[in-house]
Amino acid sequence: MTEPTSVSTGSSSVLAALVGALRGGSVEVLDLTAPLSSSTPILQLPEEYGQTVPFQLEEISRYDAKGPAWYWNNFRTGEHTGTHFDAPNHWITGRDLADVASVPVRQLIAPAVVLDFTEEVAKDPDFLVEVEHIQAWESRYGALPEGGWLLLRTGWGSRAGDQEAYLNADERGPHTPGLSADCARWVAEESPVIGLGVDTVGTDAGQAFAFEPQFPCHSYLMGSGKYGLTQLQRLAELPPTGAVLIASPLPIVSGSGSPARVLALVERTP
Numbered sequence: 001m002t003e004p005t006s007v008s009t010g011s012s013s014v015l016a017a018l019v020g021a022l023r024g025g026s027v028e029v030l031d032l033t034a035p036l037s038s039s040t041p042i043l044q045l046p047e048e049y050g051q052t053v054p055f056q057l058e059e060i061s062r063y064d065a066k067g068p069a070w071y072w073n074n075f076r077t078g079e080h081t082g083t084h085f086d087a088p089n090h091w092i093t094g095r096d097l098a099d100v101a102s103v104p105v106r107q108l109i110a111p112a113v114v115l116d117f118t119e120e121v122a123k124d125p126d127f128l129v130e131v132e133h134i135q136a137w138e139s140r141y142g143a144l145p146e147g148g149w150l151l152l153r154t155g156w157g158s159r160a161g162d163q164e165a166y167l168n169a170d171e172r173g174p175h176t177p178g179l180s181a182d183c184a185r186w187v188a189e190e191s192p193v194i195g196l197g198v199d200t201v202g203t204d205a206g207q208a209f210a211f212e213p214q215f216p217c218h219s220y221l222m223g224s225g226k227y228g229l230t231q232l233q234r235l236a237e238l239p240p241t242g243a244v245l246i247a248s249p250l251p252i253v254s255g256s257g258s259p260a261r262v263l264a265l266v267e268r269t270p
């Protein structure tokens with residue numbers, strides 16, 4: 001047996017302080033995860049492409065002849081279902097970069113900032129965030145966090161219970177907000193964040209199939225070894241700065257992403 005390395009305990013311990021704050025309520029835990037069920041909205045691609053399957057439970061036994069004392073299920077779904085994590089190898093630009101099992105766990109606990117575009121999106125579901133919007137936010141709240149998450153709050157999460165309203169598609173395709181191609185490139189290549197989180201079905205805008213490049217958030221972020229988080233809920237309850245995100249995709253070996261439980265730690269003044 002090897003001796004554990006030095007462990008801090010007592011009043012100077014950061015973790016003891018965290019546990020105390022969690023117990024006392026000065027640090028609140030928010031679940032940003034959408035419930036997983038057969039009605040969880042999923043992405044739909046043009047029909048010539050392969051499609052992801054909705055979340056499906058298949059009962060193995062339920063205290064019956066197949067298993068008298070136990071209940072359990074198999075489940076089937078796409079890696080990119082519900083609240084989920086996009087790994088760099090999800091896109092061709094990141095094909096030689098990390099799979100979801102190789103993402104360093106240290107990056108899965110990180111600060112998050114929330115940029116609120118609910119007013120703009122209420123007027124225009126195809127609203128696109130530009131670099132200037134982010135820079136205006138930075139001049140008020142400070143620089144984007146090094147190694148942290150940029151979260152887009154668009155109000156779209158309120159539609160998450162209804163696949164049709166959530167995808168908001170017509171004959172010209174889906175209409176949901178996102179980043180412009182130039183902004184996606186800037187976030188990927190010039191900003192210090194490790195990823196982009198959204199309250200829509202995917203990190204790219206609904207019309208991004210027609211952007212140059214196509215699906216620029218995926219193309220630039222994955223190509224830069226960065227990550228995506230989608231279908232986040234309760235972003236309205238997060239402060240603009242100061243929250244800590246815990247994103248926990250399953251370590252699917254060679255996988256391109258995974259449904260993830262995403263929690264936020266938020267400091268509340270009593």
Ligand code: MN
Pocket residue numbers: 080084085086202228230257
């Ligand atoms: Mn995805």
